[in-house]
Amino acid sequence: MQLGLVGLGKMGANMRTRIQEAGHQVVGYDPRPEVSDVATLSDMVAGLDAPRAIWVMVPSGEPTRTTIAQLAELLEPGDVVVDGGNSKYTDDHPNSELLGGNGVGYVDCGVSGGVWGLRNGYGLMVGGSDEDVTRLMPIFDALRPPGERANGFVHAGPVGAGHYAKMVHNGVEYGLMHAYGEGYELLSAEPLITDVEGTLRAWTTGTVVRSWLLELLVRALDEDPGLAEISDYTTDSGEGRWTVEEAIRHSVPANVISAALFARFASRQDQGSPALKAVSALRNQFGGHSVKDTSGRSFGETGTPTT
Numbered sequence: 001m002q003l004g005l006v007g008l009g010k011m012g013a014n015m016r017t018r019i020q021e022a023g024h025q026v027v028g029y030d031p032r033p034e035v036s037d038v039a040t041l042s043d044m045v046a047g048l049d050a051p052r053a054i055w056v057m058v059p060s061g062e063p064t065r066t067t068i069a070q071l072a073e074l075l076e077p078g079d080v081v082v083d084g085g086n087s088k089y090t091d092d093h094p095n096s097e098l099l100g101g102n103g104v105g106y107v108d109c110g111v112s113g114g115v116w117g118l119r120n121g122y123g124l125m126v127g128g129s130d131e132d133v134t135r136l137m138p139i140f141d142a143l144r145p146p147g148e149r150a151n152g153f154v155h156a157g158p159v160g161a162g163h164y165a166k167m168v169h170n171g172v173e174y175g176l177m178h179a180y181g182e183g184y185e186l187l188s189a190e191p192l193i194t195d196v197e198g199t200l201r202a203w204t205t206g207t208v209v210r211s212w213l214l215e216l217l218v219r220a221l222d223e224d225p226g227l228a229e230i231s232d233y234t235t236d237s238g239e240g241r242w243t244v245e246e247a248i249r250h251s252v253p254a255n256v257i258s259a260a261l262f263a264r265f266a267s268r269q270d271q272g273s274p275a276l277k278a279v280s281a282l283r284n285q286f287g288g289h290s291v292k293d294t295s296g297r298s299f300g301e302t303g304t305p306t307t
């Protein structure tokens with residue numbers, strides 16, 4: 001199948017490779033000519049046979065809304081657009097209506113897996129009509145991990161459901177990372193524990209708290225013993241806030257997720273928390289998100305896997 005892919009950043013570029021490796025043809029567009037397959041968005045559209053499928057993988061908010069508005073001008077009835085970024089789910093209906101006015105379908109897809117998704121596959125949470133989702137299944141199958149479709153892929157509901165599921169996923173991510181961070185801090189504070197990293201490494205196998213995030217924490221400690229180089233200053237890109245807003249709307253007592261979000265805010269006021277160093281190191285490990293070193297300089301991409 002052919003796919004137009006808008007946005008060839010650290011997620012989009014890896015997704016292009018994975019989709020191509022599954023035998024599909026990708027025409028990628030990015031404003032940076034050195035990574036783009038075509039010069040303009042309209043060249044990308046012109047390079048695809050109708051009916052077209054276009055995947056948008058650009059930062060959420062204005063960049064995604066603008067891209068979708070531009071596509072609405074360029075596409076034809078029967079085409080379909082996927083927003084694979086971390087958009088707020090409330091953006092999905094306006095985007096869907098804008099495109100639908102011209103007979104263009106719309107699917108929202110939460111994508112999890114960070115910079116490791118190229119080799120491990122991406123977890124996908126999809127919202128849209130059965131017809132649009134079925135049509136895009138070859139692309140979803142190329143991106144998701146191998147094996148059972150239900151492990152790593154869900155058609156969670158109508159338009160908006162994919163981004164809602166991804167928002168909650170990211171809220172859970174905040175809570176998990178913070179719990180590991182607190183555990184790391186407590187182990188580090190206790191003189192009885194003479195091998196903190198070894199204890200965390202032991203937890204990665206057999207225990208009830210084993211997980212990929214825990215493996216990444218051990219990896220971060222291997223690369224930076226004692227997390228000496230990293231500041232606890234931890235940013236956020238919105239999903240945690242939206243999860244807490246939704247918890248309030250539904251009167252769900254989201255104690256853990258809101259505490260983890262507020263701890264990130266505190267990290268920007270009062271630096272020096274080992275738990276937040278761990279959270280910051282984990283964001284860098286799984287997503288290649290930029291972090292600060294102890295002198296306040298931003299750096300990133302150290303989590304990019306070499307395999």
Ligand SMILES: O=C(CO)[C@H](O)[C@H](O)COP(=O)(O)O
Pocket residue numbers: 086111112113114170173235236237238239240283286287289
């Ligand atoms: O979607 C992701 C992982 O699943 C991103 O890496 C995540 O959005 C990072 O979020 P934040 O910047 O708020 O920590």
